[in-house]
Amino acid sequence: MKTREYLAIKRRIDDFELAESLTRTKLIQNARAGNVTALNMLYERYNLRLPLVEDALKVQVQVLKRQAIRS
Numbered sequence: 001m002k003t004r005e006y007l008a009i010k011r012r013i014d015d016f017e018l019a020e021s022l023t024r025t026k027l028i029q030n031a032r033a034g035n036v037t038a039l040n041m042l043y044e045r046y047n048l049r050l051p052l053v054e055d056a057l058k059v060q061v062q063v064l065k066r067q068a069i070r071s
Contacts, residue, residue: 024048034060 024046030038031053039057042048 024042027038027042027045028048028050031042031050034053034057036057039050039053042050
């Protein structure tokens with residue numbers, strides 16, 4: 001394999017890894033902010049769970065349900 005080909009492949013791999021890292025970081029930030037879609041995408045795409053965020057969202061849903069029942 002020629003050096004240029006190797007460098008081109010390495011550059012593409014590095015670009016992909018950087019993009020994935022940035023995507024994962026953004027999804028984690030959105031999930032922590034309460035975005036359920038981001039939380040699901042983290043689990044589906046990376047098999048990554050955020051139990052503390054999931055628990056906090058469950059509590060919020062329970063509170064909303066109680067408020068709806070009282071209304």
